Structures are given as structure tokens and as C-alpha cells.
Amino acid sequence: MPEVRNGVSADDLPGAAWRKSSYSGAVGNCVELSWLDERAGVRNSRDPHGPVLVVPATALMSLVRNTGDRRA
Secondary structure, three states: OOOOOOOOOOHHHHOOOOOEEOOHHHHHHHHEEEEEOOOOEEEEEEOOOOEEEEEEEHHHHHHHHHHHHHHO
């Protein structure tokens, strides 16, 4: 597996198990998430071969925890 960094192609992460958000709508404007050891990868579901945003898993969990109660 290549160095896991921001902008890496999703194709370069063959072991990644991508999951789509349960809040995704039918119009296709969705993100997908994969856990990458101590990091999380986020990609655009419309571009599954495109770049991946890679962040520390703890930072992503903090974001989700802090915004979970603000859903419209």
C-alpha cells in the first residue's frame, strides 16, 4: 500500500472498505468513509477512483460527535 496521504487516489488503497453514509440521498451527493488504521479516508461517491481526504480518525470522530445534534 502506498503512503496514505491527502489526495491519494482511492485506487491506490485496495484494502479500503468504503461505506456510504446512511444519510445519503437518492440524488447521489454522497460521501464514503473508510477506516485506514489510525486515520479515516473520505471520498466523493460520484468519483470512486478520485482523491481521498485523509484525516486522523480521532479528528473525524470529534467532528461527527460535535455536529451530530445539529442536523436539520
